[in-house]
Amino acid sequence: MQHVADLRAMPEWGAGGRILTDLSGVPSSALPDPGQVAKLAAAFMDLIDGRTQQAKWAFVANAAFMRASQFGEAIHEEVRSVLVFFDLASACIWLDVDRDALRGVIESLRIQAQVQDHNDAD
Numbered sequence: 001m002q003h004v005a006d007l008r009a010m011p012e013w014g015a016g017g018r019i020l021t022d023l024s025g026v027p028s029s030a031l032p033d034p035g036q037v038a039k040l041a042a043a044f045m046d047l048i049d050g051r052t053q054q055a056k057w058a059f060v061a062n063a064a065f066m067r068a069s070q071f072g073e074a075i076h077e078e079v080r081s082v083l084v085f086f087d088l089a090s091a092c093i094w095l096d097v098d099r100d101a102l103r104g105v106i107e108s109l110r111i112q113a114q115v116q117d118h119n120d121a122d
Contacts, residue, residue, distance in 0.1 A: 019057040041074030058091035
């Protein structure tokens with residue numbers, strides 16, 4: 001829920017028309033249950049204010065495939081093009097983005113998330 005609130009505070013989020021969410025590193029034990037996914041989708045729809053209406057949104061999901069699919073179906077009115085993939089390469093082809101360039105961005109964001117998790121634990 002905090003992540004959705006953070007996205008709302010970023011007016012540029014979703015403005016580029018292509019969104020990638022990489023859930024491939026999320027372990028099965030950390031996945032939300034279907035009720036939590038439904039709550040998150042509802043919160044997303046309330047907070048995003050139509051910014052993503054025309055966006056293409058790709059999820060790379062592995063273990064989170066079913067939950068990401070549930071989320072995508074729940075937000076379909078807000079984001080018309082949502083697909084869930086098992087691998088980054090396929091998602092990048094669909095989004096028409098350079099996989100190698102994106103891979104570096106993803107690694108940087110993962111490092112930032114790990115540092116934040118470490119700081120939150122202290």
